[in-house]
Every structure is written in structure tokens, then in C-alpha cells.
Amino acid sequence: MEKINWGIMGTGSIAGAFARGLKSLPDAELIAVGSRKQVTADRFGKLYQVPHCYASYEALVQDQDVDVIYIATPHPFHKDNSRLALEAGKAVLCEKPFTLNAAEAETVINTARQKQLFLMEAMWMRFIPAMVKVRELLTEGAIGEIQMIKADFGFRATFDPHNRLFSPELGGGALLDVGIYPLSLASMVLGKPIEATGMAQLGPTGVDEQTAILLKYPQGQLALLSAAIRTDTLTEAVLFGTEGYIKIHNPLYRPNKLTVVCKRHTDIQPSRLPSIIKRIGYALRLDKVWQQIKSQPGRDIKLPVQGNGYNYEAAEVMRCLRAGALESAIMPLDETLTLMQTLDQLRAQWGLVYPSEV
Ligand SMILES: NC(=O)c1ccc[n+]([C@@H]2O[C@H](COP(=O)([O-])OP(=O)(O)OC[C@H]3O[C@@H](n4cnc5c(N)ncnc54)[C@H](OP(=O)(O)O)[C@@H]3O)[C@@H](O)[C@H]2O)c1
Structure with missing residues (x-):
């Protein structure tokens, strides 16, 4: 397979991590960097x-x-x-948050669409195998209908x-910086919220050091999310359904373990079964099996992350480029825009405006 040639703009910490991620992809070549x-x-x-x-970035593109x-x-x-890269005819994978606000996101998305070029938000969490499994479980209806989501990402x-x-x-x-992860998870599972409200503690520089977010969805589902840069939090998530729940273990942004608890399996009460079936069951010692099932706290699913995790989003970009797709169905641009609109809505409630927005 012909290799896809990557260029990286910027040489900070995530640029290095991504470069290491590319190394684990035999069909990717990092050929250029701009600083x-x-x-x-x-x-x-x-x-x-x-x-x-x-x-310079201009020379890179x-x-x-x-x-x-x-x-x-x-x-x-x-x-x-x-936009610099798109105007030069390059496909783009842009770090999260996609931009500072929704208006900026719209400008970039319009540029990509006009130029017919691939563009994607680098929400790497979505492409990690455990998150792929979460989507499969939800599609199968493993925990029924989703009612509520709890998710957080915080570090001190x-x-x-x-x-x-x-x-x-x-x-x-x-x-x-990190609130985008639980928000993106909620969006992946429940789509676009109809209401978004939040509280933030603004620190000495005026930016939010911790935030708590509540989202409401059309069918009454709720998401309770939080994010912090001055508080260590569990950095995990639980998706609660009508028939059980899925816990996405720490670290939420690169999980390698899920626990699935399905109430359906524990709802069969042997005492309520017809007496003939009960007697056969006891004869076959099914009561012991029942006790075992009942005492199971859930099914753990371990899905190890290969490479450092950034390779999965890069692989998706390359899959799309080879297929001639202009965006990824897993992280579509309209969803990225909706996420930016939610971030705007929350910041507006706290009066948090960045200098370049004044
Ligand atoms: N996906 C993830 O896991 C993850 C993790 C961390 C960060 N991120 C995202 O990646 C982006 C970069 O974060 P980072 O932690 O890598 O930042 P960083 O270490 O500060 O590096 C940012 C790089 O951007 C370039 N840059 C251009 N203009 C700059 C300016 N005015 N001030 C500072 N740097 C400037 C610099 O590269 P040159 O000097 O070479 O031009 C710098 O090295 C952020 O949007 C962040 O949200 C994502």
C-alpha cells in the first residue's frame, strides 16, 4: 500500500506524542514538520x-x-x-478543541468543503478500541435505552x-482543554442536546479551572459532566441504560477496560418461576448457576491500546483519504460544529471571553 505522507504543524508536547503514534503505522510516513x-x-x-x-508554517504547507x-x-x-493548510490544498487533522469558538469552526469547515478537502477534529478518544466497543454495545442494545451519562476529565x-x-x-x-472529552462522549452517545447549563470556577487568570455541566436531550436523557485543570478527578464515565450500565474505566480519553452490567441477566428471579421448572432447575443445580450469575458485578471487557493511542485517529484519517471521503463518519464535521456551539453556550453563561474574541 502506498504510504500517506504527514506533516506536523507545531513542535510542542502533543506534536511529539502524535509523531510517536505515527511510528506504529506502517502505511504512514512523517516527512515534514513546521515550526x-x-x-x-x-x-x-x-x-x-x-x-x-x-x-515557518507557511513553508510547511x-x-x-x-x-x-x-x-x-x-x-x-x-x-x-x-485554513493555511487547506488553502494550500492539504487535508487536515486538527487538534481538539477544533477552534476557539463555533464561528471559527464554521469558517474552517466551509473552507474544507469549498476546497473539497478532508478535515477532521483530532478527537482521538473516539477511535480507541474500547470506544469502538462501546458503540457496538449500544447498537446491540446491551444496556437498553440510554437514560443518563456521567463523565469527567480532571487533573491538578x-x-x-x-x-x-x-x-x-x-x-x-x-x-x-479537557471538558471537550466528556462533552464529545455525550455527543457520541446522545447526539445534540436541547439544553446546556453549567457552572464554572474562574481562576486568577480568568479562565475556568473547574466546571460542572448539565445537558438535556430530546427524550429527557441527561448528561452530568465535569472537567478540571486544578483538581484530580476520576476521569471515567458511566452510561446508564434502561437495562444496565457500561462503565468506561480511567483514563476516559484512552480507555482499555469497560465493565458491562446488564440487569436483564439478573432479572430472572428463580422464586417466581413455575414450580415444575423450579424443581427441574434445582435438580440440575441451576440454583447454583443462578447464584453465581447474581453475584457477578458485571462483565469486564479488556481492550488493550496498541501504540500510544494517537495511531487510531491517524489510521482513520488515512482510511478516509484512501476512500476519497472528505470527512469521517465517526467524527463528522457537523458534530464538531455542534460541540463548539455547546462550548460557546456554556462560556457565555460564565462570561468567559478570550482576548481574540473581544
Ligand atoms: N489529543 C490530546 O491528547 C492532546 C493533548 C494535549 C494537547 N492537545 C491539544 O493540542 C494543542 C497543543 O497543545 P500542546 O500541549 O502540545 O501545547 P504546547 O506544548 O504548548 O505546544 C504548542 C506548540 O504550538 C506552537 N505555537 C504556535 N503559536 C504559539 C504560541 N503563540 N504560543 C505557544 N505555542 C505556539 C509551538 O510550536 P512551534 O514553536 O514549533 O511553532 C508550540 O510548541 C492544543 O489545542 C491542545 O488542546 C491535545
Whole structure:
């Protein structure tokens, strides 16, 4: 199979993780990196054996051999950086959150659609095998109809006003950085909410350091979500259905274990069975089997992550490119836009406006 040539824009922490992820894909080649400085491009190039190292993002997107560019810059630059790549005719995989707000997301999506180029939000969690399994279980109706979702993503970072996480100029705050994960999960399972409300604790730099979110869906389903950059939280999720629940174990963003508890299996009360069946059952010692089933807390499903996890989203991009698809059915652009609208709605409730939005 012909290899797909990748370029990476930006040389920060996620750029490195993604470069390592690409290494586990035999049909991917990282051939170019663009940085704001030659020295950082060269350093990254040496570390990850990248042959073409450019001193500007503009130079990167002009590389004729690059098929697709991964945008790994802070979120306030995603719009311009993605558009730069699209205008140069490149397919784009852009880090989460897709942009700073929905208006920016719409601009980027329109550019991709006008230019007939592939574009996807790098919501890597969706492509991890355990999440693929979650979708299968839901399709099978393993836990009935989903009624409620609980999900969180929080960690305690050291406060530093200049750090990307806390800096308003760099799009800091828990909602955009990690809140997008539980929100994306809720969206994957329940679609578009009809109501979104939340509370946030704004820190000394004015960005949200922790947030609690409530979403309501058309059939009355609810999602209770939270995110934090100054609080360690469980970083897991539970999907509650009419007939059981699925727990997505920590770490939510790259899970490798699910627990499925299905009430259907424990609803059969032997005492309520007709006496003849009961007697046959006891003769066959089925009561022992019943006790065993009843005492089972749930079925654990272990799905190990191969590579560092970023390889799965990259593989989806390459599958789409080879199929001539302009977007991924697993992370479609309209859904990305809806997610950005929900983020906007929540921030508006807290009066959280970023400097570039003023
Ligand atoms: N999917 C995930 O698991 C994951 C994890 C972490 C972060 N992210 C996302 O990835 C993006 C980057 O996060 P990161 O943690 O990698 O950030 P980072 O370590 O600070 O790196 C960001 C890179 O962006 C470039 N950049 C361009 N303009 C910049 C500016 N004005 N200030 C700082 N850097 C600038 C820099 O590369 P050059 O100097 O080479 O130009 C810098 O190294 C964010 O949108 C974040 O939400 C995703």
C-alpha cells in the first residue's frame, strides 16, 4: 500500500506524542514538520527522523510531498493554521478543541468543503478500541435505552499564568482543554442536546479551572459532566441504560477496560418461576448457576491500546483519504460544529471571553 505522507504543524508536547503514534503505522510516513523557528523544527526533526524541517508554517504547507497536515498548535491558532493548510490544498487533522469558538469552526469547515478537502477534529478518544466497543454495545442494545451519562476529565496542574492551560491568550481553561472529552462522549452517545447549563470556577487568570455541566436531550436523557485543570478527578464515565450500565474505566480519553452490567441477566428471579421448572432447575443445580450469575458485578471487557493511542485517529484519517471521503463518519464535521456551539453556550453563561474574541 502506498504510504500517506504527514506533516506536523507545531513542535510542542502533543506534536511529539502524535509523531510517536505515527511510528506504529506502517502505511504512514512523517516527512515534514513546521515550526516558528528553524532551531525547533530541526530539533523535532532530529528526534523523530523527519526529513523536511521548515522554519515557518507557511513553508510547511507548500511541501508538495505532504498529503495531510496535523495541526498541533494551541487552540486560538487552529482556525488560521487549519485554513493555511487547506488553502494550500492539504487535508487536515486538527487538534481538539477544533477552534476557539463555533464561528471559527464554521469558517474552517466551509473552507474544507469549498476546497473539497478532508478535515477532521483530532478527537482521538473516539477511535480507541474500547470506544469502538462501546458503540457496538449500544447498537446491540446491551444496556437498553440510554437514560443518563456521567463523565469527567480532571487533573491538578501546577498554577502558572503563562502556561497554555491558564493563559487566556492561549485559550486556557478546563472546558476547552479537557471538558471537550466528556462533552464529545455525550455527543457520541446522545447526539445534540436541547439544553446546556453549567457552572464554572474562574481562576486568577480568568479562565475556568473547574466546571460542572448539565445537558438535556430530546427524550429527557441527561448528561452530568465535569472537567478540571486544578483538581484530580476520576476521569471515567458511566452510561446508564434502561437495562444496565457500561462503565468506561480511567483514563476516559484512552480507555482499555469497560465493565458491562446488564440487569436483564439478573432479572430472572428463580422464586417466581413455575414450580415444575423450579424443581427441574434445582435438580440440575441451576440454583447454583443462578447464584453465581447474581453475584457477578458485571462483565469486564479488556481492550488493550496498541501504540500510544494517537495511531487510531491517524489510521482513520488515512482510511478516509484512501476512500476519497472528505470527512469521517465517526467524527463528522457537523458534530464538531455542534460541540463548539455547546462550548460557546456554556462560556457565555460564565462570561468567559478570550482576548481574540473581544
Ligand atoms: N489529543 C490530546 O491528547 C492532546 C493533548 C494535549 C494537547 N492537545 C491539544 O493540542 C494543542 C497543543 O497543545 P500542546 O500541549 O502540545 O501545547 P504546547 O506544548 O504548548 O505546544 C504548542 C506548540 O504550538 C506552537 N505555537 C504556535 N503559536 C504559539 C504560541 N503563540 N504560543 C505557544 N505555542 C505556539 C509551538 O510550536 P512551534 O514553536 O514549533 O511553532 C508550540 O510548541 C492544543 O489545542 C491542545 O488542546 C491535545
